[in-house]
Amino acid sequence: MQADAVVLDIDGVVVDVADSYRRAIVESIAHVYGDTIEKEAIQSFKDAGGFNNDWELTYAAALFVLARREGLETDLETFTDRIAARRAASDDAESADGLDAAEAVVDDALSPEASERARADWDPERLRDVFQRLYLGADLYADIEGADSDPGGADSELDAPGFIHDEPVLLESETLDALGDRPLGIVTGRPADEADIAQRRANLDVPDDRRFTMDDWEQGKPHPHALVTLAGRFDADAVVFVGDTLDDVKTARNADDEDPGREYVGVGVLTGGLTGEEGRRKYDEAGADAVLDSVNDLPDLLE
Numbered sequence: 001m002q003a004d005a006v007v008l009d010i011d012g013v014v015v016d017v018a019d020s021y022r023r024a025i026v027e028s029i030a031h032v033y034g035d036t037i038e039k040e041a042i043q044s045f046k047d048a049g050g051f052n053n054d055w056e057l058t059y060a061a062a063l064f065v066l067a068r069r070e071g072l073e074t075d076l077e078t079f080t081d082r083i084a085a086r087r088a089a090s091d092d093a094e095s096a097d098g099l100d101a102a103e104a105v106v107d108d109a110l111s112p113e114a115s116e117r118a119r120a121d122w123d124p125e126r127l128r129d130v131f132q133r134l135y136l137g138a139d140l141y142a143d144i145e146g147a148d149s150d151p152g153g154a155d156s157e158l159d160a161p162g163f164i165h166d167e168p169v170l171l172e173s174e175t176l177d178a179l180g181d182r183p184l185g186i187v188t189g190r191p192a193d194e195a196d197i198a199q200r201r202a203n204l205d206v207p208d209d210r211r212f213t214m215d216d217w218e219q220g221k222p223h224p225h226a227l228v229t230l231a232g233r234f235d236a237d238a239v240v241f242v243g244d245t246l247d248d249v250k251t252a253r254n255a256d257d258e259d260p261g262r263e264y265v266g267v268g269v270l271t272g273g274l275t276g277e278e279g280r281r282k283y284d285e286a287g288a289d290a291v292l293d294s295v296n297d298l299p300d301l302l303e
Contacts, residue, residue: 001290001301003265004236007185007227010195012244012272013295014171014202020135020163021054028131029062032123037061041076043273046245047282048084050098052189052220058131059124060102066121067106070114079105130158137162144193169202170271171295178299185230186211187241189220209233222250224258231262238263240302242295244272249286265289267298
């Protein structure tokens with residue numbers, strides 16, 4: 001397989017986020033509402049698509065918990081299947097937002113009165129704040145969010161070192177060396193400050209003009225804008241994009257449609273939420289060109 005340039009997602013590709021972002025989703029909901037979803041259930045939201053932003057995934061999962069309290073009878077898998085169906089039926093499926101779809105599913109499933117009660121308890125702003133406190137820890141929370149952690153206050157139990165420190169690096173230095181002189185880019189749903197931290201940890205020296213974060217574009221994956229823009233900046237004929245979700249693969253497929261003059265290679269890795277033969281099957285169905293055990297197998301694929 002030939003590629004002039006390589007673009008990487010961060011979460012599940014460069015660093016392992018099972019005990020950081022995914023843990024923060026589960027524990028944020030539990031802290032605010034005293035109930036939550038299983039960590040394994042997060043993948044159902046990822047597979048439904050439109051949840052490149054983990055804050056929005058947290059909001060959607062919390063809304064599911066609240067809707068269940070108000071009589072929602074569907075299980076989580078059915079709930080996320082309905083989200084996927086709504087996104088697929090959208091006039092612009094590549095930009096269809098998972099959170100908007102989740103709200104619509106709840107409104108359809110509950111009576112107006114029950115939906116109103118669930119929404120009255122729903123507090124995305126509070127969920128985001130708890131998420132960031134858990135994920136970043138007190139010191140980074142103060143630095144990045146520009147707010148004090150309120151030591152000794154109502155949320156003082158959140159002021160631990162932060163889950164961000166529990167992100168093992170997956171990308172080996174030998175892999176970077178083996179990629180040679182190919183231009184390297186990043187397309188991630190992380191905020192820029194948090195992308196900086198992961199890149200430093202992995203010794204990834206990617207300048208801002210070769211990177212798209214949450215702060216750099218509105219649509220998010222699987223919209224192809226970021227990937228197509230980087231391909232143009234690299235002046236590449238063929239670009240490989242490595243990710244850990246179905247939306248990552250769909251980003252490459254959408255880029256093919258958007259920019260037929262170039263080749264976009266979508267590669268899925270099994271170091272995120274998609275694992276084993278089931279993960280391979282889902283990647284294949286989404287149109288992956290290749291599925292790798294980890295990003296460290298990429299150089300062999302490209303030789």
